[in-house]
Amino acid sequence: MLRMSDVFLVGNGAGFSGDRVDAPIPVVRSLVARGLPAAMFFECLAERTIALAQIEKRRDPEAGYEPMLERLLEPILADCAGAGIPILGNFGAANPMAAARCVARLARRLGLPALRIGVVTGDDVSDAVDLAALPAHEADAGFDLSAWTLVSANAYIGAAPLAEALARGAQVVVAGRTSDPSLAIAPLMHHFGWAEDDWQALAQGAACGHLLECGSQVTGGVFWDPGCKDIPDPANIGFPIAEVGRDGSLVITKPEGTGGIVDLRVVKEQLLYELHDPAAYLTPDVVLDITGVTLDQAGPDRVALRGARGHARPDRLKVTACYEGSWLGEGEVSVAGPNALARARATADVLLARVRQRGLGRRARADLVGVSSVHDSDDGALWRGYDGPEPPEIRIRLAVESATRDDADQAAREALAMLCCGTAGTAGARWRVTPRILTRSFLVPREMVPTEVTVREARAWN
């Protein structure tokens, strides 16, 4: 029989930068009410989020961390501090020190000047590692990056430095790039005293982190398909909580009184999410093998996972580098009613012809939203071949990759011009220009990525 003192709870408060900011509140309420040792983590860094943050930091040296940080932590910080629930997150993005100062200001404002805030740095290797000398591991395809400018290069840090910050008393641990599951593994390592080469225990932690790292995706988000896979109260999906046992048990659940669902279907979907070889899911802490995993519905909104296996961690760390060097121009207009399909096709062809004629883009694409877009190819194979019924409305979208901001803007404005030059009844133009970030990843020896842990009280972060 498992004693409750041998159970540690891990709650997730965000699955990406842009997640629901009120999601952490019921999770923390549940953790506090249950009274078991627990931690909260926030995953806020998609592949290129850090590059966009780096661009922000160039504009303002105190920016470049998760813009919703204060909004996410304000309602829960005092409760977590009071209940001894540490908070970990990669919300430091490109500027963990500035993020720590933000948390410190918030803590002081909430009357918590003694709150211990830890920062893990060292993931930013843009100056330390000569990437040009390394072979690419994964890359956005078909691009010659020699003409591009490096914006950021960050290693996926493992759990050990995060656990060290906890060992030094940190109540909030701010990191930049970490491996997502490591944010959940670190408090487990710290609580259970797992060794860095206890592959079996770490596999349990990695499975926990992998299932929780996308927040509501394991409690009904991305899952619900009305009429087929319904979930209760989708406006208030409860974010996940894992119960991790010293004996290797792992149960996924969610706070009482929240929407969403935890059942075998949703857990299977998230278990395989962004996973390639199920025998070798690579994290900096352990290689996770889920081929022996079994799942059981252990109660309402409770799924137990068994059989995760661990293998020795990779000896190299993944570094993702982000480059800038081109611009994306997008423009859209709508048509509706009789003959909409013919008008939409003609509009798409004219937009592509205008971009070609003016030499504005390296690549261009047109979509007929309502006929075919997200499933289509750059050459519009699906909408060009479409012979189904006439849709009531179609939105025509032009997307152009250009070498300069001005070219991208001019290309996008071609959609605007269709308001007067286009087919009958063309309406609703919108256009925008955004910088394009390309990524390429490399594998680097661990010793090239030394990390540093700084822990100070809120009053001392200035």
Place this chain on the structure above:
Amino acid sequence: MELTDVPLHAVAHSRAGDKGNRVNLSLMPYDPALYPLLAGQVTEARVLALFAHRGATRCTRHDLPLIHAFNFVIDDALEGGVNGSLNLDGHGKSLSFRLLALTVRVPASSLPARG
């Protein structure tokens, strides 16, 4: 036994994930009894063909019989990947529903009743 052609969506569910220019699509029948039938019909070649118009080059299917799941990994399906793509859905998150439109032939008795 009476057989009927249905989209996979009638008997299975799926989720898409991405890494670089590669997409993975999980596939799970609602009824575990259909697992062998899907294993026979939802082949790597058929799934690759769904993404031929986007230049996909390879499809690998990993089978997870203990949880009655398949994981399809499709290379070069994202026209450059999340950042390089001009697609509105650079992540390919909507592509699970391209897989779910694939036709399979199943016993009529295996179709779930839907209200």
